[in-house]
Amino acid sequence: MNLKQQQYINGKWVDALSGNTREIINPFNQEVIAAVPEGDEADTKAAIAAARKAFDNGEWSETPATERGAIVRKIAELIERDKEELARLESLDTGKTVEESRGDMDDIAGVFRYYAELADKNGGELIDSPVPNSISRVVHEPVGVCGQITPWNYPLLQASWKLAPALATGNTLIMKPSEITPLTTIKVFELMEEAGVPAGVANLVLGAGSTVGAELSSNVDVDLISFTGGIVTGKKIMQAASANVKKLALELGGKNPNIIFADADFETAVDQALNGVFFHAGQICSAGTRLIVEESIHDEFVSALVERVKKFKLGSGFDEDTQMGPLISAEHRAKVEEYVETGIKEGATLAVGGSRPEDPELQNGFFYLPTIFTDCTTDMSIVQDEAFGPVITVEKFREEEEAVKLANDSVYGLAGGVWTNDIPKAERCVKKMRMGTVWINDFNLYFPHAPWGGFKQSGIGRELGKLGIEEYTETKHIFQNLKPEPVNWF
Template sequence: MLKLKMYIDGKWKESISKKTQDVINPATGEVIAKAASGNAEDARIAIETARKTFDSGIWSEMPNSERASFLFKIADKIEEISEELIRLETLDNGKTFRESGYDVSDAAECFRYYAGLITKMDGQTYSASETIQTIVIHEPVGVCGLIVPWNHPFLMCAWKIAPALAAGNTIVFKPSEMTPITATKLFEIIEEVGIPDGVANLVMGPGREVGNEISTNSLVDQISLIGGTNTGRQIMKAASENITNISLELGGKSPNIIFSDADFETAVDYALYGIYFGSGQVCSAGSRILVEESICQEFTEKFIERAKQIRVGTGDNPDSEMGPLVSHQHMESVLNYIEIGKEEGAHLACGGYRLEENGLDSGYFIAPTVFTHVTPEMRIVREEIFGPVAVIQSFKDEKEAIYLANHTKYGLAGSVFTNDSAKALRVIKKVRAGITYINTYHQGFVQAPWGGYKQSGIGRGLGTFGLQEFQETKQININLQVEPVGWFEN
């Protein structure tokens, strides 16, 4: 059984309390690791270490090219041990080997991207007047508290750690207590490549203690969270005391709009991918499928037929197309939403139950689920379920499609399927979401910004925006004519 420790100031440590937490394989319900369970004092020590290290300049004042060399080494090492990381990610989270493979590969690309970006041209200059030259530069924020969820454990590590380190910050990183295994492996890589002690610190433990300390400690300069909207609210409240910088990538209830002139098979296929990839445990999942009236019945029948054919199984089975949910508690939450949907009068057209046959009885598996005959006010239509549950609604025309798409407190993602390019662009421009697609879904690239409107978050990660998230912008004015200003008479 794995024994996972925290990493603070270049040393692997147990929690001060000596407490541990079981890490469960969601495919079997078995304990696969014991992870150190830290508290506020563990987080405080890590934050103080990060503060002292940042102020020393050992990392923040290092030339960009030197910092980049460390990130390139991390990317190389990820690729070198990718098979081990894929196996551990599947063991820890339950996702299929194929999904874990994409995540590990994307994580390496993320480190390599930011290593390259930090060495490129930066800043601006202005000839503001005849006697003043103005320079704009970007500097590291300082100590960054990074908090990530359990649905893409390793990839989310990269999304936050790579740009934060590239910019010259020191970090205190908190993974989900449910999926800390691959985060620990990444910190082993950080240690191996020789990043100076105190630059990158790993603290595991519950959000109410570790996360709260990161959010309220005045030595933290930036809090960057990927998580649920309720967690985002708590972070905002806590950070307000010190006016700490925050960036939040939160929940979603994303619309997938399908017009009658779309390529039918393509639309069905991507709609399945949009909701059932990752067992629906994806913040940008296309959980609300909006279909034009004239094809809604045909589309629904085909979608349900295909959903029933999805091969659900353990992630290490090469035949599996969809794995389990991450925990027993989360499975119960999703099953509860399914009961709510039935009570609200929605028609359960497919799935809606726990899978227990063929050796799945010990894991947290739910059959791909479809609800029809839903209304916009139903909770299963309004609230993020974060599981393999799709709702299908019909619409009459563009106007109603746009209304239904935007009839939500979220605004993370959205898509349009149509062969009319003008209509596609016209509609997608009116969908109030930060990540949008035309005739595709779930396509994301490290070079492009990631984030949402409304209650889906604040700020943007990835791309150049992801680097700016961890930088402060400074204006420097240089007087080219050094003589008294003469504002006041002698």
């Protein structure tokens, strides 16, 4: 592996000031695959100082937008060039299949390319002025120094959603990837350096959220925090950010309903219900883990799901036959196991799964069998809480209004789906569903030019699309009087 395995601060690859390191573990077999610096508050302050200086001197923010766009586009080209190495690192780091990781790299390059094209298309507008002989214009300027905190499940994909728009709009940044899956983020910082991002503009600090993330959130020299992760941490970041009322962009997960009507295409709905949950072992914020199935097809639908699930091939992400890899860590598997135990205690019926696999070849990895609960109701914590694992809960409904009510019965509002061949019915449901993204006859599809984010406690703001670039800009009104005269009021 040709990674520098260091932090990147002010244009230099450096170890942690403390000298501490952290071992990175392959979740498939617990093999140590790398040792990286374990940064803390001191490293974070150094990175913030570098980003602050780089922003205040204007070298990047005053670079013509077309030139910034060209550098962001070059990053996309380098990601495409090194796609296989990046996909391999992502699968080593997270345990997901390498085929899925290859798809991620295509998406990531697409994100950088999309924002490269938008870089010079955010020049502002002239607006009508009520004052004669005057000009009134609105411009969009970079926010400033951005703290970016990414999760472990899709390390580089989530990083791209933050890096690309921040760079395109002229900001400087400090990124903190998850301490357990930093490898592809390190690699992409190498590529950004190669593409010509100036020193101090993009900084990488490796370490725990309790130290690095906390410093980014509370430091008054940071103007924006973009965080993807859990609700508990998101609330802490909101509190810390009040130190200087910094701008926030938060994506805090979901417990996403997938409504299946009896008139849907049955086989397609079954297949997509499985696809909507079990990629990356269910470790997806938008996973459709709440199936809400019309009563008349409920039993048949569950039986079809169970039969398919029993045939899943678990294994190494580098085995072309593998359909589902391991969970990310022993600690996370223990949380999923506790969640399943809770479901049993609450009275849900375990239809399939609910344990670790017995296959001897899987014993060194953090594997958990795909699991389905039936007889679920919205007063159960397993229906309300995000397991972030390969677990589906199934609820029944009879009427359209009941389905929508069940779907909305959550503190989350990230995403949802509706399966029906009755399009007017689908549109009625979508209009009432309180979620940032709702799919009709599909699930978990996203692309760079469509916004992503949630209602309610799923977060604040949007990533991707034109709204994603707005998160990294401030709006300024400039009024110019072309013929100033005395007012003679006093």
